[in-house]
Amino acid sequence: MPELPEVETIVRQLAPRVEGRAVRDIVIADPRWCEPADPRAVEDALRGQRIDALRRRGKYLIAELGSGTALICHLRMTGTVLYDPDGDPPHTRVRIDLDDGHRLRWVDPRRFGTGHLVPDREALDAYLDARLALEPLDPRFTADHLRELARGRRAPVKAFILDQRRMAGVGNIYADEALFRARIHPLRPAGTLNRRQIEALREALIASLKDGIDARGATIDGYRDVDGVSGSFQDRFLVHRRAGRPCPECGTTVVKLVAAGRGTYLCPRCQPRPRTRTGARRPSAVNRRG
DNA sequence: CGCCCTGTTGGGGA
Protein backbone atom coordinates (compact mmCIF):
# COMPACT_ATOMS: atom_id res chain seq x y z
CA MET A 1 0.00 0.00 0.00
CA PRO A 2 2.34 2.63 -1.19
CA GLU A 3 1.85 5.96 0.40
CA LEU A 4 4.70 8.38 0.91
CA PRO A 5 6.62 6.29 3.48
CA GLU A 6 6.51 3.16 1.37
CA VAL A 7 7.73 4.93 -1.75
CA GLU A 8 10.40 6.67 0.29
CA THR A 9 11.53 3.29 1.55
CA ILE A 10 11.85 2.03 -2.00
CA VAL A 11 13.94 5.04 -2.97
CA ARG A 12 16.25 4.72 0.00
CA GLN A 13 16.88 1.08 -0.63
CA LEU A 14 17.03 1.18 -4.38
CA ALA A 15 18.74 4.44 -5.30
CA PRO A 16 22.20 3.35 -4.11
CA ARG A 17 21.87 0.09 -6.01
CA VAL A 18 20.65 1.40 -9.36
CA GLU A 19 21.99 4.89 -9.77
CA GLY A 20 24.75 4.89 -12.34
CA ARG A 21 23.66 1.53 -13.70
CA ALA A 22 22.21 1.15 -17.18
CA VAL A 23 19.14 -0.70 -18.36
CA ARG A 24 20.40 -3.72 -20.23
CA ASP A 25 16.93 -4.87 -21.12
CA ILE A 26 13.34 -4.17 -20.25
CA VAL A 27 10.17 -6.08 -20.94
CA ILE A 28 6.78 -4.58 -20.30
CA ALA A 29 4.63 -7.66 -20.03
CA ASP A 30 1.44 -5.77 -19.32
CA PRO A 31 0.69 -3.05 -21.89
CA ARG A 32 -1.74 -1.39 -19.53
CA TRP A 33 1.19 -0.38 -17.35
CA CYS A 34 2.22 2.38 -19.73
CA GLU A 35 -0.88 2.96 -21.78
CA PRO A 36 -1.75 4.80 -23.87
CA ALA A 37 1.92 4.64 -24.86
CA ASP A 38 3.09 1.70 -26.92
CA PRO A 39 5.02 -0.68 -24.68
CA ARG A 40 7.57 -1.44 -27.39
CA ALA A 41 8.28 2.25 -27.80
CA VAL A 42 8.74 2.68 -24.07
CA GLU A 43 11.06 -0.29 -23.92
CA ASP A 44 13.11 1.09 -26.79
CA ALA A 45 13.34 4.46 -25.12
CA LEU A 46 14.63 2.92 -21.91
CA ARG A 47 16.92 0.21 -23.19
CA GLY A 48 20.56 1.12 -22.77
CA GLN A 49 19.82 4.24 -20.73
CA ARG A 50 21.80 5.04 -17.64
CA ILE A 51 19.80 5.69 -14.49
CA ASP A 52 21.05 9.04 -13.26
CA ALA A 53 18.76 9.36 -10.27
CA LEU A 54 15.98 7.55 -8.53
CA ARG A 55 13.79 9.75 -6.42
CA ARG A 56 10.30 10.36 -5.17
CA ARG A 57 7.74 13.08 -5.12
CA GLY A 58 4.52 12.46 -3.26
CA LYS A 59 3.70 8.86 -4.04
CA TYR A 60 5.36 8.98 -7.44
CA LEU A 61 8.58 7.09 -8.01
CA ILE A 62 10.80 8.78 -10.58
CA ALA A 63 13.76 7.48 -12.54
CA GLU A 64 15.77 10.14 -14.31
CA LEU A 65 17.72 8.82 -17.23
CA GLY A 66 20.90 9.83 -18.97
CA SER A 67 19.01 10.82 -22.07
CA GLY A 68 17.14 13.49 -20.13
CA THR A 69 13.96 11.50 -20.23
CA ALA A 70 12.29 10.40 -17.03
CA LEU A 71 10.10 7.50 -16.09
CA ILE A 72 7.34 8.46 -13.67
CA CYS A 73 5.88 5.46 -11.86
CA HIS A 74 2.96 5.09 -9.53
CA LEU A 75 2.35 1.92 -7.55
CA ARG A 76 -1.28 2.71 -6.82
CA MET A 77 -2.88 0.10 -4.60
CA THR A 78 -0.81 -3.02 -4.80
CA GLY A 79 2.31 -2.23 -6.77
CA THR A 80 5.67 -3.43 -5.48
CA VAL A 81 9.21 -3.11 -6.78
CA LEU A 82 11.47 -6.05 -6.04
CA TYR A 83 15.23 -6.25 -6.42
CA ASP A 84 16.60 -9.66 -7.35
CA PRO A 85 13.60 -11.73 -6.28
CA ASP A 86 13.68 -15.48 -6.76
CA GLY A 87 12.64 -15.88 -10.35
CA ASP A 88 9.72 -13.82 -11.52
CA PRO A 89 7.05 -13.65 -8.82
CA PRO A 90 3.37 -14.00 -9.72
CA HIS A 91 1.89 -10.84 -11.19
CA THR A 92 5.21 -9.61 -12.52
CA ARG A 93 4.25 -6.85 -14.96
CA VAL A 94 7.59 -5.28 -15.89
CA ARG A 95 11.04 -6.83 -15.92
CA ILE A 96 14.16 -4.69 -15.97
CA ASP A 97 17.62 -6.21 -16.15
CA LEU A 98 20.53 -3.96 -15.29
CA ASP A 99 23.99 -3.95 -16.80
CA ASP A 100 25.47 -5.20 -13.54
CA GLY A 101 23.38 -8.35 -13.71
CA HIS A 102 20.86 -7.34 -11.08
CA ARG A 103 17.15 -7.53 -11.80
CA LEU A 104 14.21 -5.29 -11.03
CA ARG A 105 10.68 -6.63 -11.06
CA TRP A 106 7.48 -4.63 -10.96
CA VAL A 107 4.87 -6.82 -9.29
CA ASP A 108 1.29 -5.69 -9.12
CA PRO A 109 -1.64 -8.09 -8.59
CA ARG A 110 -4.32 -5.54 -9.29
CA ARG A 111 -2.56 -3.96 -12.24
CA PHE A 112 -3.40 -0.41 -11.29
CA GLY A 113 0.21 0.72 -11.23
CA THR A 114 1.51 2.87 -14.06
CA GLY A 115 4.68 4.01 -15.75
CA HIS A 116 4.76 7.21 -17.75
CA LEU A 117 7.63 8.42 -19.87
CA VAL A 118 8.34 12.13 -20.26
CA PRO A 119 10.93 13.58 -22.62
CA ASP A 120 12.67 16.10 -20.41
CA ARG A 121 12.89 17.90 -17.12
CA GLU A 122 10.29 20.46 -18.05
CA ALA A 123 7.73 17.82 -18.88
CA LEU A 124 8.56 16.01 -15.67
CA ASP A 125 7.97 19.06 -13.54
CA ALA A 126 4.83 19.94 -15.43
CA TYR A 127 3.43 16.47 -14.89
CA LEU A 128 4.12 16.51 -11.18
CA ASP A 129 3.18 20.13 -10.56
CA ALA A 130 -0.21 19.50 -12.11
CA ARG A 131 -0.89 16.73 -9.63
CA LEU A 132 0.98 17.39 -6.42
CA ALA A 133 1.27 20.09 -3.83
CA LEU A 134 3.90 20.47 -1.12
CA GLU A 135 4.23 17.47 1.14
CA PRO A 136 4.13 17.58 4.93
CA LEU A 137 7.79 16.61 5.22
CA ASP A 138 8.83 19.67 3.24
CA PRO A 139 10.31 22.37 5.49
CA ARG A 140 8.05 24.87 3.78
CA PHE A 141 5.03 22.97 5.09
CA THR A 142 4.65 25.26 8.08
CA ALA A 143 1.65 25.78 10.32
CA ASP A 144 1.02 29.02 8.48
CA HIS A 145 1.07 27.16 5.21
CA LEU A 146 -1.37 24.56 6.45
CA ARG A 147 -3.68 27.14 7.94
CA GLU A 148 -3.72 28.97 4.63
CA LEU A 149 -4.50 25.73 2.82
CA ALA A 150 -7.39 24.94 5.11
CA ARG A 151 -8.86 28.38 5.27
CA GLY A 152 -12.42 28.49 4.04
CA ARG A 153 -12.46 24.77 3.21
CA ARG A 154 -15.70 23.15 4.08
CA ALA A 155 -14.72 19.69 2.94
CA PRO A 156 -14.13 17.11 5.68
CA VAL A 157 -10.57 17.35 6.92
CA LYS A 158 -9.95 13.77 5.84
CA ALA A 159 -10.86 14.55 2.23
CA PHE A 160 -8.69 17.62 2.50
CA ILE A 161 -5.71 15.56 3.61
CA LEU A 162 -6.18 12.98 0.89
CA ASP A 163 -6.27 15.58 -1.87
CA GLN A 164 -2.79 15.35 -3.37
CA ARG A 165 -3.10 18.82 -4.85
CA ARG A 166 -3.42 20.24 -1.38
CA MET A 167 -0.78 18.13 0.30
CA ALA A 168 1.12 15.34 -1.34
CA GLY A 169 1.89 11.86 -0.15
CA VAL A 170 -0.68 11.11 2.54
CA GLY A 171 -3.09 8.26 1.86
CA ASN A 172 -5.89 6.58 3.72
CA ILE A 173 -3.83 4.89 6.40
CA TYR A 174 -1.58 7.73 7.40
CA ALA A 175 -4.50 10.15 7.25
CA ASP A 176 -6.34 8.10 9.87
CA GLU A 177 -3.26 7.84 12.03
CA ALA A 178 -2.51 11.55 11.83
CA LEU A 179 -6.08 12.57 12.63
CA PHE A 180 -6.10 10.28 15.63
CA ARG A 181 -2.82 11.64 16.92
CA ALA A 182 -4.08 15.16 16.44
CA ARG A 183 -7.37 14.24 18.09
CA ILE A 184 -9.39 15.58 15.21
CA HIS A 185 -12.55 13.99 13.87
CA PRO A 186 -12.19 13.08 10.17
CA LEU A 187 -15.49 14.73 9.26
CA ARG A 188 -14.56 18.04 10.77
CA PRO A 189 -14.68 20.71 8.05
CA ALA A 190 -11.07 21.59 7.35
CA GLY A 191 -11.65 25.30 7.58
CA THR A 192 -12.99 25.11 11.11
CA LEU A 193 -9.76 23.92 12.71
CA ASN A 194 -8.30 26.40 15.13
CA ARG A 195 -4.64 27.32 15.32
CA ARG A 196 -3.86 24.70 17.89
CA GLN A 197 -5.49 21.99 15.89
CA ILE A 198 -3.75 23.09 12.73
CA GLU A 199 -0.40 22.83 14.46
CA ALA A 200 -1.36 19.53 16.03
CA LEU A 201 -2.40 18.20 12.65
CA ARG A 202 0.82 19.33 11.04
CA GLU A 203 2.91 17.67 13.70
CA ALA A 204 0.82 14.53 13.56
CA LEU A 205 1.12 14.27 9.80
CA ILE A 206 4.88 14.61 9.98
CA ALA A 207 5.20 12.18 12.88
CA SER A 208 3.00 9.56 11.23
CA LEU A 209 4.91 9.72 7.97
CA LYS A 210 8.26 9.60 9.72
CA ASP A 211 7.22 6.65 11.82
CA GLY A 212 6.14 4.88 8.66
CA ILE A 213 9.51 5.57 7.06
CA ASP A 214 11.37 4.41 10.15
CA ALA A 215 9.38 1.17 10.03
CA ARG A 216 10.26 0.75 6.34
CA GLY A 217 6.61 1.03 5.47
CA ALA A 218 3.40 -0.54 6.60
CA THR A 219 2.73 -4.21 6.41
CA ILE A 220 -0.66 -4.55 4.89
CA ASP A 221 -2.05 -6.90 2.32
CA GLY A 222 1.26 -8.05 1.04
CA TYR A 223 3.30 -4.88 0.93
CA ARG A 224 7.00 -5.69 0.67
CA ASP A 225 10.08 -3.57 0.48
CA VAL A 226 12.46 -4.05 -2.44
CA ASP A 227 14.06 -7.04 -0.74
CA GLY A 228 10.73 -8.71 -0.22
CA VAL A 229 10.64 -7.93 3.48
CA SER A 230 7.45 -6.70 5.09
CA GLY A 231 7.37 -3.33 6.76
CA SER A 232 6.37 -3.17 10.38
CA PHE A 233 4.22 -0.08 10.74
CA GLN A 234 1.04 -2.11 10.93
CA ASP A 235 2.06 -3.20 14.37
CA ARG A 236 1.83 0.41 15.36
CA PHE A 237 -1.44 1.34 13.75
CA LEU A 238 -3.29 3.13 16.47
CA VAL A 239 -6.75 3.14 14.96
CA HIS A 240 -6.56 2.19 11.31
CA ARG A 241 -8.35 -1.11 10.71
CA ARG A 242 -8.82 -1.47 14.42
CA ALA A 243 -12.61 -1.21 14.52
CA GLY A 244 -14.09 -2.93 17.55
CA ARG A 245 -10.84 -2.82 19.47
CA PRO A 246 -10.00 -0.47 22.31
CA CYS A 247 -8.43 2.91 21.66
CA PRO A 248 -4.82 2.78 22.88
CA GLU A 249 -5.33 6.14 24.51
CA CYS A 250 -8.61 5.82 26.38
CA GLY A 251 -9.96 2.32 25.83
CA THR A 252 -13.07 3.44 24.01
CA THR A 253 -14.04 1.15 21.17
CA VAL A 254 -12.60 2.26 17.83
CA VAL A 255 -15.28 2.76 15.20
CA LYS A 256 -15.36 2.75 11.46
CA LEU A 257 -17.23 5.08 9.17
CA VAL A 258 -16.93 6.32 5.63
CA ALA A 259 -15.32 9.68 4.97
CA ALA A 260 -14.24 10.94 1.58
CA GLY A 261 -15.55 7.66 0.27
CA ARG A 262 -12.93 5.71 2.17
CA GLY A 263 -12.99 3.42 5.17
CA THR A 264 -12.15 5.63 8.11
CA TYR A 265 -11.25 4.60 11.65
CA LEU A 266 -11.32 6.74 14.73
CA CYS A 267 -11.78 6.89 18.45
CA PRO A 268 -15.12 8.59 19.10
CA ARG A 269 -13.93 9.87 22.43
CA CYS A 270 -10.47 11.15 21.52
CA GLN A 271 -11.79 12.57 18.27
CA PRO A 272 -15.14 14.11 19.16
CA ARG A 273 -17.61 14.51 16.36
CA PRO A 274 -18.00 17.96 14.89
CA ARG A 275 -21.25 19.62 15.86
CA THR A 276 -24.02 19.57 13.27
CA ARG A 277 -25.26 16.19 14.26
CA THR A 278 -27.96 14.79 12.09
CA GLY A 279 -31.34 16.05 13.16
CA ALA A 280 -29.94 19.22 14.60
CA ARG A 281 -32.50 21.94 15.08
CA ARG A 282 -32.10 25.51 14.03
CA PRO A 283 -31.23 24.80 10.41
CA SER A 284 -30.73 28.49 9.74
CA ALA A 285 -28.29 29.33 12.51
CA VAL A 286 -25.46 29.38 10.05
CA ASN A 287 -22.23 31.01 10.95
CA ARG A 288 -22.23 34.08 8.81
CA ARG A 289 -18.60 33.70 7.71
CA GLY A 290 -16.78 36.90 8.42
C1' DC B 1 -19.25 -20.89 -2.82
C1' DG B 2 -20.43 -16.08 -2.98
C1' DC B 3 -20.49 -11.65 -1.29
C1' DC B 4 -18.07 -7.80 0.49
C1' DC B 5 -14.03 -5.46 1.49
C1' DT B 6 -9.45 -3.29 0.27
C1' DG B 7 -3.84 0.77 -0.60
C1' DT B 8 -4.90 5.16 -5.51
C1' DT B 9 -5.90 8.50 -8.91
C1' DG B 10 -8.61 10.64 -12.39
C1' DG B 11 -12.78 11.53 -14.60
C1' DG B 12 -17.73 12.28 -15.04
C1' DG B 13 -22.00 13.79 -13.40
C1' DA B 14 -24.96 15.75 -9.67
Next chain:
DNA sequence: ATCCCCAACAGGGC
Protein backbone atom coordinates in the same frame (compact mmCIF):
# COMPACT_ATOMS: atom_id res chain seq x y z
C1' DA C 1 -16.24 24.01 -5.03
C1' DT C 2 -17.47 19.47 -3.49
C1' DC C 3 -19.04 14.84 -3.53
C1' DC C 4 -20.31 10.41 -4.88
C1' DC C 5 -19.63 6.72 -7.80
C1' DC C 6 -16.97 4.33 -11.00
C1' DA C 7 -13.17 2.19 -13.40
C1' DA C 8 -8.89 -0.48 -13.51
C1' DC C 9 -8.22 -6.10 -10.69
C1' DA C 10 -7.00 -9.85 -7.52
C1' DG C 11 -7.17 -11.87 -3.23
C1' DG C 12 -8.49 -12.33 1.52
C1' DG C 13 -12.08 -12.70 5.13
C1' DC C 14 -16.27 -14.42 6.59
